Amino acid sequence: MNSAAGSIQIEALHKTFAGADGHTVQALDDITLSIRQGQFVAIVGSSGCGKSTLLRLIAGLDLPSSGRLLFDGEPVTGPDRLRGMVFQDPNLFPWLTVRQNIAFGPRMRGRARETAAAVDALAALVGLGDFIHSWPHQLSGGMAQRAALARTLVNEPEVLLLDEPLGALDSFTRMAMQDEILRLWAELGPTAVMVTHDIDEAIYMSDRVVIMTPRPGRISQVIDIDLPRPRDRGGDAFLRLRARLLEVFHLAHRVPATPEYSL
């Protein structure tokens, strides 16, 4: 697939929303982040820290209030198949079979026939070769998310945006899917940006972990994960990084260190 491009440059980005009661809500405050082509970046933070908003901005589903957001050096002005997104809910089209779902993107571009073989190959690659004629409601949660992945990957995206794609899965399926996503990422080579609230998942999968804090959404720290893949979830280096990340989180969230009662 396309490995020539897929870099993202975010400079002094702000995003405000109009709140329900009239005054504005500062969702993202002064975000500066540079993501190299082919990198796997995880964005972690508690809910309300703006991590999903940031992902939506990269996808082009929303536009920045100020600052710059460049994709391969060009400002992002709207959604593009080159920045594919997988949501927490697989969002498969219920009226299309698995195969038709995967072929949705190419069909929109009028390239259904040319990509027929690629669609079948991707279905097989994500392990859905035997289910291409099933309806979405017949799939399990993990299978549906595989189909959603294939549907995005068939578009040959330069950037793969993952918005808590495994958040709704049980932990066994979840770990299997983490390996699955890593395998596809390594094989197809897109830049990957994943939002998650699972610290282990972030360490296990990514090259860099971006930690965000809420109200307003800011980047508090970026930690490089220099562990070779495949990673050992129980290894010493892994656990040390985990402890460090947790520490950052406690600091970032200012959990009172002393109990609120005294003896």
Place this chain on the structure above:
Amino acid sequence: MKRPGLKVETLITLDTVASILLAWELVTRFKLVTDILLPSPGTVWTTFLQIRAEGYKDHSLLQHLAASLGRLGAAFALVVVTAIPLGLWSGCNSKVSAVLDPLVEFVRPLPPLAYYTLLVLWLGIENGSKIALLALAGFPPVFIACVAGVKRVKGDLLQCARTLGASQGQLFLHVVFPACLPDIFTGLRTALGVTYSTLVAAEMVAAITGIGWMVLDASKFLRSDVIFVGIILMGLTGILLDRALRLIEVKAVPWKEKNR
């Protein structure tokens, strides 16, 4: 979903029909009411065979049925090609909805007979006014179902389609429309019921054909046996039409069965 050969519920339904027929037969057999008020099942059956063989007032039974179904079909087609696109458009665009919604809200509760005379004056006494009447009755349910359908389309599904490269037009055609199909069919079935029940009213004025007209004509002569034949035929045709629409729905919305 288990599918046994014959469900208990089906037997109960058949039993109910049989009981009603039996009660009907007994009431007439023992002359509990006069023939004019309630003809016996046998008389109705004989009348049916007679009408089928000789027709009713210059037209065969088939012609009467065809006349009614023709009007119904034309009106229904008119509803399909107007109410579906306008309803979907109105659901997508608040300005369009600002124009159309109040009009539909106004027409919807009106009894069709209230404006039928006007339609006859404007469109003539032929089929045009009858079809228009049926179409006006059938328009609101389909329109409203389409608007509701669009409102129910998940926003995530639309955004997902956008990230996959769908343009605005493609969003409408490939996401909004198929997502609304189940609602559209619900609207169509409601509309079928409404237009069908308006049919008799439509055939009251200056018709010489149609099942509805046959019943009304028979009423003038107190031919209760003919009235019964007409009513039973209308009832059965109504059920058949609804079944047909459901069959089309299963073909057009194959994903619906277990998903909703």
